[in-house]
Amino acid sequence: MSITEVQDNIVEEFSLFDDWMDKYNLLIDLGKELPVIDPKFKVKDFLIEGCQSKVWLHPGFDGNLITFTADSDAIITRGIVALLIKVLSNRSPDEIINSDLYFIDKIGLRQNLSPTRSNGLLSMVRQMKLYAIAYNAKNK
Amino acid sequence: MRDIAEIRADFPILNRKVYDKPLVYFDNGATTQKPQCVIDAVDEVYKSYNGNIHRGVHYLSDMSSEAYENSREKVRSFVNADKREEIIFTSGTTGSINGIAFSFGEQYIKPGDEIILSRLEHHANIVPWQMMCERKGAVLRVIPINDRGEIILEEYYKLLSSRTKIVSVTQASNALGTVLPLIEIIGAAHSVNVPVLIDGAQGIQHGIIDVKALDCDFYAFSGHKIYGPTGIGVLYGKEKWLTELDPFQGGGDMVDKVTFEKTTYNELPFKFEAGTMNYPAAIGLASALDYVLSIGRENIESMEKELLSYATGRLSAIKGVKIFGTSDKKISTISFHINGIHQYDTGMILDKMGIAVRTGTHCAQPVMDRYGIDGTVRASLCFYNTKKEIDSLAEGIEKVKSMFA
Numbered sequence: 001m002s003i004t005e006v007q008d009n010i011v012e013e014f015s016l017f018d019d020w021m022d023k024y025n026l027l028i029d030l031g032k033e034l035p036v037i038d039p040k041f042k043v044k045d046f047l048i049e050g051c052q053s054k055v056w057l058h059p060g061f062d063g064n065l066i067t068f069t070a071d072s073d074a075i076i077t078r079g080i081v082a083l084l085i086k087v088l089s090n091r092s093p094d095e096i097i098n099s100d101l102y103f104i105d106k107i108g109l110r111q112n113l114s115p116t117r118s119n120g121l122l123s124m125v126r127q128m129k130l131y132a133i134a135y136n137a138k139n140k
Numbered sequence: 141m142r143d144i145a146e147i148r149a150d151f152p153i154l155n156r157k158v159y160d161k162p163l164v165y166f167d168n169g170a171t172t173q174k175p176q177c178v179i180d181a182v183d184e185v186y187k188s189y190n191g192n193i194h195r196g197v198h199y200l201s202d203m204s205s206e207a208y209e210n211s212r213e214k215v216r217s218f219v220n221a222d223k224r225e226e227i228i229f230t231s232g233t234t235g236s237i238n239g240i241a242f243s244f245g246e247q248y249i250k251p252g253d254e255i256i257l258s259r260l261e262h263h264a265n266i267v268p269w270q271m272m273c274e275r276k277g278a279v280l281r282v283i284p285i286n287d288r289g290e291i292i293l294e295e296y297y298k299l300l301s302s303r304t305k306i307v308s309v310t311q312a313s314n315a316l317g318t319v320l321p322l323i324e325i326i327g328a329a330h331s332v333n334v335p336v337l338i339d340g341a342q343g344i345q346h347g348i349i350d351v352k353a354l355d356c357d358f359y360a361f362s363g364h365k366i367y368g369p370t371g372i373g374v375l376y377g378k379e380k381w382l383t384e385l386d387p388f389q390g391g392g393d394m395v396d397k398v399t400f401e402k403t404t405y406n407e408l409p410f411k412f413e414a415g416t417m418n419y420p421a422a423i424g425l426a427s428a429l430d431y432v433l434s435i436g437r438e439n440i441e442s443m444e445k446e447l448l449s450y451a452t453g454r455l456s457a458i459k460g461v462k463i464f465g466t467s468d469k470k471i472s473t474i475s476f477h478i479n480g481i482h483q484y485d486t487g488m489i490l491d492k493m494g495i496a497v498r499t500g501t502h503c504a505q506p507v508m509d510r511y512g513i514d515g516t517v518r519a520s521l522c523f524y525n526t527k528k529e530i531d532s533l534a535e536g537i538e539k540v541k542s543m544f545a
Contacts, residue, residue, distance in 0.1 A: 020159055020492040021489075021492060021539075021543075024488070024489060024492065024543070025543065028543065028544070052483075052484045052487075052499060052500050052515075053482060053484040054514075073482055073514075074482035074484040074485050075481075075482065075485050075544055076484065076485050076488050076489075077482075077484060077485075
């Protein structure tokens, strides 16, 4: 599935719920499916610190695709991290660099990604793209 | 005393809904809501008599200047200062503290000198002093706190020495709610001729403040925390200090005579008010102080005491809730944590139930470090809150527990 298709699926899944609590329950469940980062990578080098919650993000690269694993100390954040990984993991560096993440906005979680929210998610997206740029440069 | 429904009707925003739920506003420690009279007062400036203060010869400028100076007089009487010259308008508590840290530091601080703060300080009463210490080679000394979140006075007395040049402490902890023993702190400092600055950001709105009785040398507070507009703050300073200190900012209106060789400063209080001040907000602040007086500061104190005791009872009865800051002397702020649940998760779900709380470190990371935690949920209440709202919070916490169990 393309990045766009995965995003559209997520948007559809969330559109089934009108109530905020149901949306958050879905996020909590998604957080449980997150490909959890190896504890040895839950260190400062892979920490994206926000003022509200912490995110650890680890990239793997097989020369072709980038795979991300991650975790967060807050469960809602972990749910959103899981969504970002669904969309951006197992992708080529180019796909990640050129991706336009519209699903966050469409499912009504935009406030979680605002620069003022500082829960680390915005930095996480930036970091995913930076890894992609670095691997891209390495490949050339 | 007026009925609570009547009081709440004075604050238009309290009537609104968020996510279709009635708003429960428990983030008063961050900023308070505004009564209609404050909104009207600011509105009226722009509608009827806006003119830059102290500059024009024209009618509007005169009217604005007069209203602005009346506000200064209102603030003077509210904090019971001796003279209007001792009341300086600033941008807020942060602006006031930065100003004094700068001017005091430039004039009096030498390498090896010490500044005493407490562990309970907001970053606004840490960083300006730290910046000054770095410039001047001075050292910060910190009064420790006990498990209840109270400063340990004996340790403070030990820190005071001939190297101490100024003490700067908060009136009440924004993160835990603890009220500090200001009389003891100021008394001990004065016995060794050390001046004291009080950060009143979390104190001014909760009771009677009398700078003369306290005998503090400086007192700083923000308008927006006492039901006034944002962007206006106050720096009270004893006349002796304000006369001695050089201004922290240069610009228009603060000067007596300017040549390219030398500038002489205007008299107090204008010497410290460079550039165009936020006079509409100052005028709004005066209206807020009038409002507070109309409710009655003793009444506010007793209403908030009752809310604090009810909320403490309700929250501590919930299994898994731990309250941080358990002093007998507290403002109506409760910092807590639900066992096993991240404060961000708690805050996000409460928000969707219409309950506004603050989560995180509350700009007081050293306090969090003291307890070995990375943040709390903070419910900061004020007199317009109700027991019913506290019940909603308690129900919200149960809901959070069920979702994240």
